[in-house]
Amino acid sequence: xxxTALKELLFKIADDQLILGHRNSEWTGLGPILxxxxxxxxxxxxxxxxxxxxxxxxxxxxxxxxDQVAFFRKAEEFHNSQLVELPIGEYSFSxxxxxxxxxxxxxxxxxxxxxxxxxxxxxxxxxxxxxxxxTMHARTWVKKLGTATDDSISxxxxxxxxxxxxxxxxxxxxxxxxxxxxxxIFGGEEELRSRWLxxxxxxxxKTELVLPDPEGVEPVMGGRIGKHxxxxxxxxxEMTEVMRIDPDAEW
Numbered sequence: 001x002x003x004t005a006l007k008e009l010l011f012k013i014a015d016d017q018l019i020l021g022h023r024n025s026e027w028t029g030l031g032p033i034l035x036x037x038x039x040x041x042x043x044x045x046x047x048x049x050x051x052x053x054x055x056x057x058x059x060x061x062x063x064x065x066x067d068q069v070a071f072f073r074k075a076e077e078f079h080n081s082q083l084v085e086l087p088i089g090e091y092s093f094s095x096x097x098x099x100x101x102x103x104x105x106x107x108x109x110x111x112x113x114x115x116x117x118x119x120x121x122x123x124x125x126x127x128x129x130x131x132x133x134x135t136m137h138a139r140t141w142v143k144k145l146g147t148a149t150d151d152s153i154s155x156x157x158x159x160x161x162x163x164x165x166x167x168x169x170x171x172x173x174x175x176x177x178x179x180x181x182x183x184x185i186f187g188g189e190e191e192l193r194s195r196w197l198x199x200x201x202x203x204x205x206k207t208e209l210v211l212p213d214p215e216g217v218e219p220v221m222g223g224r225i226g227k228h229x230x231x232x233x234x235x236x237x238e239m240t241e242v243m244r245i246d247p248d249a250e251w
Contacts, residue, residue, distance in 0.1 A: 003061055005176030006117060006185055008079070010061075012224050013108070014054030015080035016170075018070055019232070020101060021047030022239050026088050036091070036141075043098070043134055050130075053123050060119065071240040075233040076226040083166035085223075085232040092145070092155040093163070099138040100167040104196045106131040111192060116184035139203055146207025153208045160204075164212040168193070168219035175225075 024044035055066035063069055083101060088094045109131060112124035145152040171193040174180055181188045197214060204211040222228075 001117065001183055001185070002176060002179045005174065005179040005183070006120075007058060007061055007063065008174050008176055009180060009186055010054050010058050010120070012079040012081075012174075014051045014058065014070075015078045016084050016101075016105075017047045017051035017054065019078070019080045019235065020084035020097075021045070021051060022235060023084065023086075023088055024094070024098075039137055040094070040098075043102075043137070046130055046134070050127050053127065057119055057123065067243070071243045073236075075228050075236055078226065078228065078232065078236075079224050080228075080232075081166070081170045081172070081223040082220050082227075082229055083163065083169060083223075085229055085235060086166065087231055089159075090155065092152070093159045095138070095141055095145070096156060096159040096163050097167075098134075099142050100163060100200070101170070102131060102134040102138050103200050104167070104170050104192065106135050107195050107199065108192055111187045111195075114184070115186060120185075142203065142209075143207055146204070146209045156207075157209050160209060161212055164214070164217050165220045168214060168217060169221050169223060171196075172219070172221045172224040 021044045024040045024047065051070070052066055055063075055069050058069065059066055083097060086097070106128060109124040109128040113121055113128060115121040115124065142156065146156050147153075171189040173189045177188060180186050201211055
């Protein structure tokens with residue numbers, strides 16, 4: 001098995017989870033209603049837990065301690081998509097990001113249940129079961145607000161239009177795409193993108209929203225190879241502030 005290809009896959013999954021988990025945690029105490037405050041806090045905790053599971057697998061493959069890997073890299077060393085690092089914005093922005101990302105995340109782990117790397121397949125099966133609730137939450141609120149008032153529909157549509165290019169960047173192909181697919185580690189980004197569009201399009205069609213034509217949208221790429229927005233390094237600095245005070249402390 002090509003360990004380099006496997007590690008690249010694991011790093012982008014882990015980094016997506018860690019960064020979006022931190023972003024979602026920023027809604028704690030700020031949710032528009034108590035239910036959503038709790039929901040985003042809970043999903044943040046799940047995502048950070050999922051990232052830890054991926055970093056643990058990376059440790060098994062010879063990478064460092066999960067805390068060291070997570071907290072002591074610079075922005076250009078992260079493999080997360082640019083979608084997850086964007087500031088939380090208004091609630092509608094975070095909701096649309098949640099909808100777009102978590103449906104791709106659910107499908108990714110669904111595909112990974114059949115990975116030839118047994119440890120990854122086992123962990124993915126467990127994570128997928130937890131993500132069912134994330135996608136259920138996203139669908140519920142997008143359907144509710146996407147059929148409510150002119151204002152809610154307009155806000156969601158504007159954010160959907162703005163985030164679609166970043167969402168398509170989730171499927172940036174690995175330099176080792178052929179090896180990942182041929183060795184049955186993962187079915188590939190193109191297959192994931194296709195399944196994602198087939199999943200989200202019918203959901204959006206049940207609202208007053210219009211899903212942008214992916215063929216007419218230029219994907220925002222680069223995050224998987226360390227090209228990030230100006231928002232990532234400050235987020236990492238904030239996220240690691242306590243850890244950097246005393247790196248050798250046992251928490």
